[in-house]
Amino acid sequence: MSRKITIALDAMGGDNAPSEICKGAYEACTQYDDIELILTGDTQRIKSCLTPHDRIHIEHATEIIDPDEHPANAIRKKKDSSLRVAMEMVRRGDAQGCISAGSTGAIVAGGVLVVGRIEGIDRPALGVPIPSADKVSFMLDVGATVRCKPENLLQFAQMGSVYSRKILGVDNPEVKLLSNGSEDIKGDDTVLAARELIEKKGAVRFGGYIEGNEVFFGKADVVVCDGFNGNIALKLGEGLIQRLKSTLSEEVSKSFMAKAGILLLAPTVRKLLARFSYEKYGGTPLLGVKGAVLKAHGRSKSNAIVSAISAARKYIAEDGTEQINREI
Secondary structure (H helix, E strand, O other), rough: OOOOOEEEEEEOOOOOOOOOHOOOOHHHHHHHOOHHHHHHHEEHHHHOOOOOOOOEEEEOOOOOOOOOOOHHHHHHOOOOOOHHHHHHHHOOOOOOEEOOOHHHHHHHHHHEEEEEEEEOOOEEEEEEEEEEEOOOEEEEOOOOOOEEEEEEEHHHHHHHHHHHHHHHOOOOOOEEEEEEOOOOOOOHHHHHHHHHHHHHHOOEEEEEEHHHHHHOOOOOOEEEEEEHHHHHHHHHHHHHHHHHHHHHHHHHOOOOHHHHHHHHHHHHHHHHHHHHOOHHEEEEEEOEEEEEEEEEEEOHHHHHHHHHHHHHHHHEEEEHHHHHHHOO
16 A cells, blocks of 8 residues: 555544544554544644654544434534544545544434435445454444335445455455345345345345344355344344353353363453454444445444554555445
């Protein structure tokens, strides 16, 4: 990657802003010499947390969008919010991408209302990498468009295929629709119509349906669904992992032999848990908008911010937006 990549970073979004955002920005600049970062938000608060770097700049913003605000209203009314300022920079071309750990709804609304949709894309989609034993699948949508038409799911399939191929490096990815069974007759009216559209279009390598219990086993390279079901599936997976971690800790604390055993297994357990950690993947791309817009986890600390910056950097370097534009 030889060209300079400029990314706007919402320094005020997320549970650990601005301290962890600033820390992650500095760490990313020490790792990548081709990025320029612009932190948007309260200048004084940012400066109090930031280790100075010649490739980190600050764009002052006086407002913050709170998680409980109506997303579209907040984007429209709070024109000097740290999130909107970052997105305006993408719209003007001052930055090629932006990242925020703030409100998902506001990020989606800003992506549509400020950055703008790619021509031919009716609704955006949030996509997330889903790790399994030997591969990484890509699932979309996980919360941007709650209710979808069949045409939306067709576009998600096309965008997901491009992202899997160009960004995740999967050769000829197989795309499947999330449904309540693997038989052709399964699915509601929308899923059935989407299946027919995808098969008729022939723009992706379509593998039919995938059931919920197969998603985390890498049974598809791209899993397509509406934002309602996708978000539930994602949160269910996150909750299950958290429950397993806490249950393991509780059981180990009850027995000396268990404590001794876990010490021997500790390296393996850490590797296993790290494979499913959101910090490893960092950012969820909002596909279908005219720029690299990534949603970082609301609880992101510096490691997750670095991962999000890395994901945005790769998406920009590979011309992800233009790749999707050409496919559609």
